[in-house]
Amino acid sequence: xxxxxxxxxxxxxxxxxxxxxxxxxxxxxxxxxxxxxxxxxxxxxxxxxxxxxxxxxxxxxxxxxxxxxxxxxxxxxxxxxxxxxxxxxxxxxxxxxxxxxxxxxxxxxxxxxxxxxxxxxxxxxxxxxxxxxxxxxxxxxxxxxxxxxxxxxxxxxxxxxxxxxxxxxxxxxxxxxxxxxxxxxxxxxxxxxxxxxxxxxxxxxxxxxxxxxxxxxxxxxxxxxxxxxxxxxxxxxxxxxxxxxxxxxxxxxxxxxxxxxxxxx
Numbered sequence: 001x002x003x004x005x006x007x008x009x010x011x012x013x014x015x016x017x018x019x020x021x022x023x024x025x026x027x028x029x030x031x032x033x034x035x036x037x038x039x040x041x042x043x044x045x046x047x048x049x050x051x052x053x054x055x056x057x058x059x060x061x062x063x064x065x066x067x068x069x070x071x072x073x074x075x076x077x078x079x080x081x082x083x084x085x086x087x088x089x090x091x092x093x094x095x096x097x098x099x100x101x102x103x104x105x106x107x108x109x110x111x112x113x114x115x116x117x118x119x120x121x122x123x124x125x126x127x128x129x130x131x132x133x134x135x136x137x138x139x140x141x142x143x144x145x146x147x148x149x150x151x152x153x154x155x156x157x158x159x160x161x162x163x164x165x166x167x168x169x170x171x172x173x174x175x176x177x178x179x180x181x182x183x184x185x186x187x188x189x190x191x192x193x194x195x196x197x198x199x200x201x202x203x204x205x206x207x208x209x210x211x212x213x214x215x216x217x218x219x220x221x222x223x224x225x226x227x228x229x230x231x232x233x234x235x236x237x238x239x240x241x242x243x244x245x246x247x248x249x250x251x252x253x254x255x256x257x258x259x260x261x262x263x264x265x
Contacts, residue, residue, distance in 0.1 A: 026188075026226040027066060027067060027068060027226055028066075028067050028190070028224055028225070028226045029064040029065060029066040029067065029075070029224070029225060029226070030064065030065050030067075030121060030222070030223070030224050031062055031063055031064030031065065031075075031121060031130075031222070031223065031224075031225070032061075032062075032063045032064070032121060032128060032130040032142050032195070032220075032221070032222050033060065033061070033062055033063075033219060033220075033221050033222075033223070034060070034061045034063075034142050034199045034217065034219065034220050035058055035059070035060045035061075035217070035218045035219035035220075036058070036059055036199060036214045036215065036216060036217050036218055037056060037057055037058060037059075037215045037216045037218060038057050038058070038059045038080075038212045038213055038214070038215055039057060039212075039213060039215065040053065040057040042057070042211060042212055042213070043057040043058075043059070043080045043081070043212065044057075046080060046091075046093060046212075046245075046248070047080065047082055047091060048163060048237075048241065048242050048244075048245040049237070049238070049241045049242075050084060050085075050180065050235070050237060050241075051082045051083070051084055051091055051161055051180075052082065052083050052084070053081070053082065053083070054081035054082055054083050054088060056081060057080075057081070058080065058081040058218065059078065059079070059080050059081075059209075059212045059214075060077075060078070060079050060080075060081070060090060061076070061077070061078050061132070061140050061142065061199065062075075062076055062077045062079075063076045063119060063120075063121055063130035063131065063132055063140070063142060064076065064119070064121065065119075065121045071099065073097065073098055073099055073102055074096075074097070074098035074118065074119025074120065074121075075095070075096075075097055075098070075102060075119060076095065076096045076097075076117070076119045076132045076140075077092045077094065077095040077096075078092065078093050078094050078132070078140060078207075078209045078212075079091055079092040079093065079160065080093065080212070082161055084161060084180065084182070084234060087159055087182065087234075088159070089158070089159030089160055089161050089182070090158070090159070090160050090161070091160070091161045092112065092113055092160060092162070093113065093209065093248055094113055094115060094132075094207050094209070094248075095112055095113055095114040095115065096114075096115055096116070096117025096118070096119055096132050096133075096134060096207075097114050097115070097116060097117065097119070098116070098117070098118065098119050100116065102114065103115070103116065109231070110162050110164065110181055110183050110229075110231045111162035111163055111164030111165065111179075111181050112160075112162050112183075113162070113248060113249050115134065115251070116134075117132060117133060117134040118131070118132070118133040118134065118138075119131070119132060119133075120133070121222075123222070126145045126146040126147075127144075127145050128142070128143070128144050128145065128146065128195055128197070128222050129141070129142070129143050130142045132207075134204070134206055134207055135204065135206050135251075137202055137203075137204040137206075137207070138202060139201065139202050139203075139204040139206075139207045139209055139210070140199070140200070140201060140202075140209060141199070141200040141202070142195075142197060142198075142199055142200075142220070143197045143198055143200065144195035144196055144197020144198070144220055145195065145196055145197060146193045146194070146195060146222065147194055147195070147196045148193065148194040149192070149193050149194075150192040150193060150194050150221065150223075151192075152189055152190070152191075152192060153189055153192070155186060155187065155188050156186075156187050157184055157185070157186055157187075158184070158185050158187055159182055159183065159184050159185075160182075160183045160185070161180060161181070161182065161183075162180075162181040162183060162231075163178050163179070163180055163181070163237065163242060163245075163246075164178060164179050164181050164233075165178035165179075165239075165242065165246065167246075167258075171258055173239055173243060174239050174242075174243075177236045177237070177238075177239055178236070178237050178239060178242050179233045179234075179235070179236050179237065180233070180234045180235050180236075180237050181231050181232070181233060181234065182231065182232055182234045183229055183230070183231040184229065184230055184231075184232075185227045185228065185229045186227060186228050186229075187225055187226075187227045188225060188226050188227075189223055189224065189225045190224050190225070190226075191223050191224040192221055192222075192223035192224075193221060193222050193223065194220070194221055195220040195221060195222055196220070197220055198214075198217070199214050199217060199220075201213070201214065206251045
């Protein structure tokens, strides 16, 4: 019989796939990072417990082109500064990606709020323009010009917080208790330049980051970096406490209430 591709894989194939994924080379990206101070009450309002606001009400937009072998990837995120106990980090609200392959592992393994979208980083000489867009709306745009080469920072470890959960089949909450994930990234930078420019937030009912106004720009850079990542479950969290926030994950707030078709078994 010819091989059935939907059939079970052999142990050798599974092992080879696991070993290959564990030995990925450094993958470099070119990206724009914008960090701004926003309103403290707004930043606090988007954080599900047990996350707490960081000392400063910061918002960060990352907009990158990733040099993946075989196909380029656009990857972005908008996150707010947060802390969990003694750990300082960032809580991403939305993570647009240009390919489905980039969605799967992040969402299913780590609980990342990834969605298909458009991610653009353009540079002509010293002029830089970067955008995050979905549903035809560029809801974040960074415009600027390079005015200085910055000293390279040393290797750094950064933490993102994610909530991993599985909506219940009948639309009533979750199948099991959600978990809070700490995702740590080891970051190396090989080029970094300062930008003078601005951050534009546009209204979008699907990605309402315009609710996080730019009060003061803290950082505006373009650079080349590589990262790896490792996640761990920090704790199980209250389903009741998280339920009011899970619309953050979906374009349609009612999507999370979808149950099985009427009459299904």
